[in-house]
Structure formats: structure tokens, C-alpha cells
Amino acid sequence: MIYTVTLNPSIDYIVEVEDLRLGSLNRMTRDLKLPGGKGINVSRVLNQLKVRNTATGFLGGFTGQFIEDWLQKEGTSSDFVPACGDTRINIKLKSGEETEINGAGPDISMEEADALMNKLYNLKSGDIVIMSGSIPPSLGESFYNKLIGVCKEQGADFVIDTTGQALKQALIHGPLLVKPNHHELAELFGVTISTRAEIITYGRKLLESGAQHVLVSMAGEGALFISEQGVFYANAPAGKVKNSVGAGDSMIAGFVGTLSKTGNVLEAFRTGVASGSATAFSDDLADGELIEQLRPQIQITQL
Numbered sequence: 542m543i544y545t546v547t548l549n550p551s552i553d554y555i556v557e558v559e560d561l562r563l564g565s566l567n568r569m570t571r572d573l574k575l576p577g578g579k580g581i582n583v584s585r586v587l588n589q590l591k592v593r594n595t596a597t598g599f600l601g602g603f604t605g606q607f608i609e610d611w612l613q614k615e616g617t618s619s620d621f622v623p624a625c626g627d628t629r630i631n632i633k634l635k636s637g638e639e640t641e642i643n644g645a646g647p648d649i650s651m652e653e654a655d656a657l658m659n660k661l662y663n664l665k666s667g668d669i670v671i672m673s674g675s676i677p678p679s680l681g682e683s684f685y686n687k688l689i690g691v692c693k694e695q696g697a698d699f700v701i702d703t704t705g706q707a708l709k710q711a712l713i714h715g716p717l718l719v720k721p722n723h724h725e726l727a728e729l730f731g732v733t734i735s736t737r738a739e740i741i742t743y744g745r746k747l748l749e750s751g752a753q754h755v756l757v758s759m760a761g762e763g764a765l766f767i768s769e770q771g772v773f774y775a776n777a778p779a780g781k782v783k784n785s786v787g788a789g790d791s792m793i794a795g796f797v798g799t800l801s802k803t804g805n806v807l808e809a810f811r812t813g814v815a816s817g818s819a820t821a822f823s824d825d826l827a828d829g830e831l832i833e834q835l836r837p838q839i840q841i842t843q844l
């Protein structure tokens with residue numbers, strides 16, 4: 542069974558303004574409210590891929606209820622810890638380019654944090670836990686480490702999609718997958734990356750530090766897959782980009798969902814790229830039909 546953990550979910554408030562002027566009244570030309578937070582996005586795309594999974598984490602207030610209702614209506618299984626504070630609202634502003642304004646997240650109490658840990662004590666050997674996104678400040682930077690400790694105790698595999706210190710701390714515990722984009726990879730090592738060879742060099746360092754599989758996504762430029770099996774490149778299919786929010790999460794869903802079903806890493810890579818691109822070409826996240834349509838357009842080359 543796959544579980545996703547979103548410590549800091551959000552309503553993504555997508556706002557379109559034709560010609561944004563700071564310091565003036567701007568009128569929206571379109572707006573859309575979607576459930577968000579990285580793990581929740583992974584769960585929603587796994588659901589589209591018909592891979593059984595449950596989303597967990599913290600949800601609170603009217604914003605949390607909105608997410609809970611949405612997931613229930615579309616049939617994405619969830620089991621969140623109810624939290625006192627309101628789940629945050631993140632603004633995704635589209636005006637020519639995309640600007641994101643993400644909240645810090647509500648305070649999470651010790652009792653709420655313990656309730657989540659207790660849920661993870663029900664994990665079984667062979668389960669996969671996908672932990673994604675920022676940590677609400679009240680939980681502290683090492684909270685993922687605590688959750689990873691429980692996964693290890695229970696014999697479950699884990700995937701971690703976060704940045705900075707939290708990612709560095711997680712690597713030694715052997716995550717099934719890490720998926721930085723090329724900017725995050727450069728930031729992690731405090732370097733500037735300008736060539737594919739450099740991406741491979743630093744991607745390999747993640748493998749050497751303990752990750753079982755490394756995906757480095759490069760938006761419209763496709764992605765690199767680095768593992769014991771070798772280094773592979775996949776192109777991104779061509780299409781009209783509508784919304785890149787959640788493309789990376791969709792890629793994780795495609796990869797982990799397919800790997801868990803087939804054990805074939807290259808098919809997992811292909812579905813990962815197709816899922817990321819299907820989201821980039823949609824208003825909301827990818828749907829299963831578009832993912833299937835894009836899969837044959839993805840060529841994988843060994844480097």
C-alpha cells in the first residue's frame with residue numbers, strides 16, 4: 542500500500558490577472574480553488590493511475606474541510622489528523638509568468654504531531670510512504686526524520702520530496718526515490734549547474750549519499766534518471782503549458798505508482814515524465830487518459 546504524507550497542505554488559489562500592476566487595483570480574469578500540498582497532489586494523480594493509496598497529514602478549519610470534501614468526492618482515499626489551525630491558502634498568480642505565494646502553515650500541536658506518528662505505527666513491511674512538501678515551522682526541521690524513523694522500524698520504504706537540510710538528513714536512510722528539479726539540485730550543493738554533465742555529477746552524489754533512485758526534473762527540457770541501472774534521459778512531450786504547479790508531484794506519482802505495480806524502473810520513468818507533462822498541459826492535475834496518451838511520445842535514451 543502507498544501512503545502520502547502532507548504535513549502542510551494548502552488550498553491552491555489560482556488567480557489570473559491580465560496585466561498585473563503592483564500598487565493598483567487589479568481585476569481577476571479567472572480564478573480557481575484546488576486542493577493542494579505536494580503529497581495530496583501525489584495521491585490525486587496515483588488515484589488517476591488507479592494505484593491504491595491513502596493521503597495523510599494534517600487538515601484543519603474551513604480550508605481543511607474543503608480539501609477533505611474534494612478528495613472524498615473524487616474518490617481519493619484520505620485519513621488526515623484533524624488540526625486546530627486553518628490549513629493555509631497558497632496563491633498561484635498567473636500574469637504572463639507564474640508567481641507563487643505560499644503560506645508558512647498553521648501551528649501543529651504536540652498531540653496532533655503524535656497522532657500522526659501513531660498512524661504510521663500501523664505501517665507494514667513493503668508499504669511505501671511518500672513524504673512531500675514543506676514542514677509547518679512549529680514541527681521543526683527534523684520532523685521528517687522522526688517519521689522516517691517510524692517507517693524504518695516498520696519495514697516500510699519511503700520517498701522524500703523536500704529541500705535543504707531536511708533532504709540531506711533523509712538521504713542516509715536510503716529513500717526509494719528523491720526528485721529535485723535542476724535548480725533545487727544546484728541549491729542543495731551550493732553550486733551553479735549549467736550543463737547536463739553537471740546535473741549527472743550532482744545527481745550521482747545523491748545516489749552515493751544513499752538514495753536508491755534519483756530523478757532530476759528539468760521542466761520542459763524533460764528529466765534525467767540516475768540509478769544503479771545507469772543514467773537515462775527522457776524528453777518532455779510537446780504541448781501547450783497551462784499550469785506547471787504540481788508537475789513534479791505528478792512525476793513522483795507516475796514513477797512510484799508504476800514501480801510498485803511493475804517493478805520496471807524505465808517504465809516507471811516514462812510514466813513519471815508523462816504524468817508531469819500531463820499536469821503541465823492541464824488546468825488541474827493530470828488525468829489518467831492524458832497520461833496514457835503522452836506515454837508513447839516519451840523516448841528514453843541511455844547516456
Ligand SMILES: Nc1ncnc2c1ncn2[C@@H]1O[C@H](COP(=O)(O)OP(=O)(O)OP(=O)(O)O)[C@@H](O)[C@H]1O
Nearest residue numbers: 722758759760761763777785787788789817818821
Ligand atoms: N513546460 C513543460 N512542458 C512539458 N512538460 C513539462 C513542462 N513543465 C514540466 N513538465 C513535466 O513535468 C516534469 C516535472 O516538472 P518540473 O521540473 O517543473 O518539476 P518541479 O519543479 O518539481 O515542479 P513543481 O514544483 O511545479 O511541481 C518534467 O520533467 C516534465 O516531464
Ligand SMILES: O=P(O)(O)OC[C@@]1(O)O[C@H](CO)[C@@H](O)[C@@H]1O
Nearest residue numbers: 551577578579631643674675787
Ligand atoms: O510550500 P510547499 O509545501 O513547499 O509547497 C506547496 C505547494 O506549492 O506545492 C504544490 C505543488 O508542488 C502546491 O499544490 C502547493 O501549493
